[in-house]
Amino acid sequence: MAETVYEAIVVGVGAMGSAALYQLAKRGKRVLGIDQFAPPHTLGSSHGDTRITRQAVGEGAAYVPLVMRSHELWREIEAQTGDDLYTVTGGLIIGREHQQTRHHGKENFVQQTIKLASQFQIAHEVLRVAEIKRRFPPFNLHGDEIGYYEPLAGFLRPENCIRAQLKLAERFGATLQTNTKVQGIEVTNNGLCTVITSQGRFTAEKVIISAGAWVKDFLGAEYANFINIYRQVLYWFDVSANYAAFTPEVCPIYIWMFGEADDEYLYGFPAIDGVQGGLKIAAEQMETSTDPDTVSRTVTAEETDAMYRRYVAPQFPSVSNQCVKAATCFYTVTPGSRFIIDQHPAHPQVIVASPCSGHGFKHSAAIGEVLADLVTTGSSKIDLAPFSFAQVIGTPTQSA
Ligand SMILES: Cc1cc2nc3c(=O)[nH]c(=O)nc-3n(C[C@H](O)[C@H](O)[C@H](O)COP(=O)(O)OP(=O)(O)OC[C@H]3O[C@@H](n4cnc5c(N)ncnc54)[C@H](O)[C@@H]3O)c2cc1C
CATH class of the missing domain: 3.50.50.60 (FAD/NAD(P)-binding domain)
Structure with missing residues (x-):
C-alpha cells in the first residue's frame, strides 16, 4: 500500500x-x-483551569483582530460541542495613574489598553479609585490608581x-x-x-x-537563542471565609500593576470551583530561564510563602495564606x-x-x-x- x-x-x-x-x-x-x-x-x-481573555489587548493593535476572531470561534466551538469554554465576568486592569508601568513588553499598559479600546470601539469604562473600591471591595488600592473595565472580558477553560x-x-x-x-x-x-x-x-x-x-x-540556534523558556507558578489560595466576595458573579478577572517595577504585577480570576476550591492568583517571572525537560515541577513552601507575603496579602488582605493547590507552567518568550x-x-x-x-x-x-x-x-x-x-x-x- x-x-x-x-x-x-x-x-x-x-x-x-x-x-x-x-x-x-x-x-x-x-x-x-x-x-x-x-x-x-x-x-x-x-x-491550570483558566486563562484570561480580553478584547483591547494592550500588548498592541496587531493582536486585536486575533482575539476578536477567537471570541467568535470559541462560541462556534461551544455550539458544536456543548462544552463550556468562555465565561464572561468582566475584566479589570489596574495601574498607578502616574506611573508608566510596563507589561508584556508594552510601556504604559493601562493607557495603551484604553487607547486601543477607543480605536477598536470596544465597550469599556475608565474607573477612578472610589469607583473601583465601591464595585470591587476586595481590591486593596493605594489611592492613586486608574482602572480600565471591559465588560466582555472573562476567562477561557x-x-x-x-x-x-x-x-x-x-x-x-x-x-x-x-x-x-x-x-x-x-x-x-x-x-x-x-x-x-x-x-x-x-x-x-x-x-x-x-x-x-x-x-x-x-529552530536553528540563530533563532532559538532569542527565545527563552520561563517557569511560572500558579497558586490557588483559600478564600472560604470570604467566598461571597470572589464568585464570578461579582469578581472580575484582573491584571494589576500595583507598583513601579516590572515584577510588581499580579493577575487572577474569580473563585470558580466552589467554597473550598481556592482563588487562583499568579505573578510572572522573566529572570531565570529553564529547560522544559529538566525543570522542577514542585512548588516549595518558600515559594508559596513569598508569593503570599509580597503579592497576595498586601493586595487582597481578605485572602488566607493557606494554599489549596499550585502548579508550574511555561512561558515561551521572544524579544x-x-x-x-x-x-x-x-x-x-x-x-x-x-x-x-x-x-x-x-x-x-x-x-x-x-x-x-x-x-x-x-x-x-x-x-x-x-x-x-x-x-x-x-x-x-x-x-x-
Ligand atoms: C502560567 C501561565 C499563565 C498564562 N495566562 C494566560 C492568560 O491568562 N491569557 C492568555 O491569553 N495566555 C496566557 N498564557 C499563555 C498561554 O497559555 C500560552 O501562550 C499557550 O497556552 C501556549 O500554547 P502552545 O500551543 O504554544 O503550547 P502548549 O499548549 O504547551 O502545546 C505545545 C504542545 O507541543 C507538544 N510537543 C512539544 N514538543 C514535542 C515533540 N518533540 N513531539 C511531539 N509533541 C511535542 C507538547 O507536548 C505540547 O502538548 C499563560 C501561560 C502560562 C504558562
Whole structure:
C-alpha cells in the first residue's frame, strides 16, 4: 500500500496545534496531529483551569483582530460541542495613574489598553479609585490608581478548549497520534517534509510546529537563542471565609500593576470551583530561564510563602495564606514578548507558531485558523507581518 502523504502534519497539539488541526480538518484536509503527551495535559503551557481573555489587548493593535476572531470561534466551538469554554465576568486592569508601568513588553499598559479600546470601539469604562473600591471591595488600592473595565472580558477553560478542538478535528477526519515524540523534521529534495518520531516516520506537504516550550528544538540556534523558556507558578489560595466576595458573579478577572517595577504585577480570576476550591492568583517571572525537560515541577513552601507575603496579602488582605493547590507552567518568550507566526525562513513548507510569550491562549482559536490559511493559501486575512521572524528576531545576519 502506498504511504500516506498528509497535506499537513501538526507537531504539538496543545493550544495552537489543536486549533490548527481542527481548522485544517474542517476544510477537509488530510491531517495528522502528533504530540509527545496526550493533550490536554499538565506538562506544557495550557493547563491550570483558566486563562484570561480580553478584547483591547494592550500588548498592541496587531493582536486585536486575533482575539476578536477567537471570541467568535470559541462560541462556534461551544455550539458544536456543548462544552463550556468562555465565561464572561468582566475584566479589570489596574495601574498607578502616574506611573508608566510596563507589561508584556508594552510601556504604559493601562493607557495603551484604553487607547486601543477607543480605536477598536470596544465597550469599556475608565474607573477612578472610589469607583473601583465601591464595585470591587476586595481590591486593596493605594489611592492613586486608574482602572480600565471591559465588560466582555472573562476567562477561557484551556483544557476544555483543547479537548473540544481535538474532538472536532477527529470528527472531521484528522488522525491524532499522542504519546509520540517528534525527533526531527527533514525537508527532502522533492519538497516534502519527513517527520521522524519515536513511532516511525511520516510524510507531509507542510508541517506546522506548535511545540510550545519545546519549539527551540526545531529552530536553528540563530533563532532559538532569542527565545527563552520561563517557569511560572500558579497558586490557588483559600478564600472560604470570604467566598461571597470572589464568585464570578461579582469578581472580575484582573491584571494589576500595583507598583513601579516590572515584577510588581499580579493577575487572577474569580473563585470558580466552589467554597473550598481556592482563588487562583499568579505573578510572572522573566529572570531565570529553564529547560522544559529538566525543570522542577514542585512548588516549595518558600515559594508559596513569598508569593503570599509580597503579592497576595498586601493586595487582597481578605485572602488566607493557606494554599489549596499550585502548579508550574511555561512561558515561551521572544524579544519584546511578541508572537512568531511565520514560515520558517529557510523552509517555507514549515510553519512556526508557538512562541506566544505568556499571552497567547486568548488568541489561539484564531491562530489555528490563520495557520490553516497559511497551509492552504500561503497567506492570511489577518496581518501577520508583526509576527514574522524578521520583525521579531531579525534576519540571522542582523541578529548575530
Ligand atoms: C502560567 C501561565 C499563565 C498564562 N495566562 C494566560 C492568560 O491568562 N491569557 C492568555 O491569553 N495566555 C496566557 N498564557 C499563555 C498561554 O497559555 C500560552 O501562550 C499557550 O497556552 C501556549 O500554547 P502552545 O500551543 O504554544 O503550547 P502548549 O499548549 O504547551 O502545546 C505545545 C504542545 O507541543 C507538544 N510537543 C512539544 N514538543 C514535542 C515533540 N518533540 N513531539 C511531539 N509533541 C511535542 C507538547 O507536548 C505540547 O502538548 C499563560 C501561560 C502560562 C504558562
